[in-house]
Amino acid sequence: MRGEMSMDAVRLLKQLIAIPSVNPMGRTVTGDIYFEGRLTQFLCNYFAELGVEYESIEVVPGRNNVIARTTPKPGVPTILMDVHQDTVPVEGMIVPPFEGTEKDGKIYGRGACDVKGSMAAMLMAFTRLVKDNPPNAANVILSCTCDEEATVKGINHLVQLSENPSGLSKILTEPPDLGLVAEPTMLDIVVAHRGATRWKIKTKGKACHSSQPNDGVNAIYKLADVIKALQTYADELSGWDAHPLCGPPTLSVGVIEGGESVNIVPDWCTIEIDR
Ligand SMILES: [Zn+2]
Missing domain, CATH: 3.30.70.360 (Alpha-Beta Plaits)
Structure with missing residues (x-):
């Protein structure tokens, strides 16, 4: 069972890498590798197929946050898992950026590490939670936010949604009890961040x-x-x-x-x- 799950995660990661979602990082660019739109659509299809409640909320024109949740239960905490959809650009890469090349037990491609690897893991965990529906499990919200690599518009919008509910989201109507943010940390759990301005x-x-x-x-x-x-x-x-x-x-x-x-x-x- 565990082996099957990890193989599914590998296949899913390769799929995610093959869907370019490059953040232009403030540059004026054109081309079909830029912005999150294709990945946003993939995620919407994924959650629809899984049969869970989900929302695709436009943050700035053409750039959306996708939020999904397990069926909410009363009396248990709510955990928000967040992972960003965008990647940094591909200039200077020495491997094919969108092929998810497997070599020596590792997968190479744009976003393999930051942060589509974690997205595949979170999607798999979320999927398993939905399918197994264990008793006493927490409520889980999975947010896939846009524009993390440049001006963090996606996560700022998400925080605003939870702190000042405007009716825009039916899923995120109050701050979660716990948040888990996917970022590469060499598998260390990071519980504090300096922030930056x-x-x-x-x-x-x-x-x-x-x-x-x-x-x-x-x-x-x-x-x-x-x-x-x-x-x-x-x-x-x-x-x-x-x-x-x-x-x-x-x-x-x-x-x-x-x-x-x-x-x-x-x-x-x-x-x-x-x-
Ligand atoms: Zn990242």
Whole structure:
């Protein structure tokens, strides 16, 4: 039985890899490998065939979250399992991205690890739960969200649904008791996350020829003051109370760009910050 289940999971994973759902990551692109639409349709068909209640909810035009649940029972906790539908792009890959190539007991392809492997496992677990319907099992909601790799619109929409029920979803009408998020962790259970926020700071100046710098305003010099202040703040953060698992908060300036040419006083400069 266990062998059959794992073979089904392997077959399912290969099917999922063969359905491209590449996140354009903010780029303007065209082509049938982009966005989650084909995988969304596959998931809807899957849940329909399984005979469970499911919803496909548009988050932004053409990009949907798919949510399914086991038949709800009173008096037991609700567990939400979440897995994202999209993958990162395929540029630079040295294996065929959409073939699910099996080699030395491993499967290769875009999303095999992040995160269609976990999607196959969650779909199999959900399917088994539905078919076996064990007594005392928790209520399980399986959410397959869009746009995780770029701007996390899918999961934000899902959280909003559960916290501020608007009638848009009949399945997710309150926050679940527990959440289980599929991400590659080398099979470790991860119970805390540092979170991240990233932003840009831009200074503006006034351009002029570098032989007469007093005629302009140097945007790089202006941003240098900001960078110095951020560095001081980053040093302070390292002394803040450390989370037992995640450590102290951090800040890092990772990218700097500015100016057009060495002989022009720059009228713009930007940095990108990861906090
Ligand atoms: Zn992922």
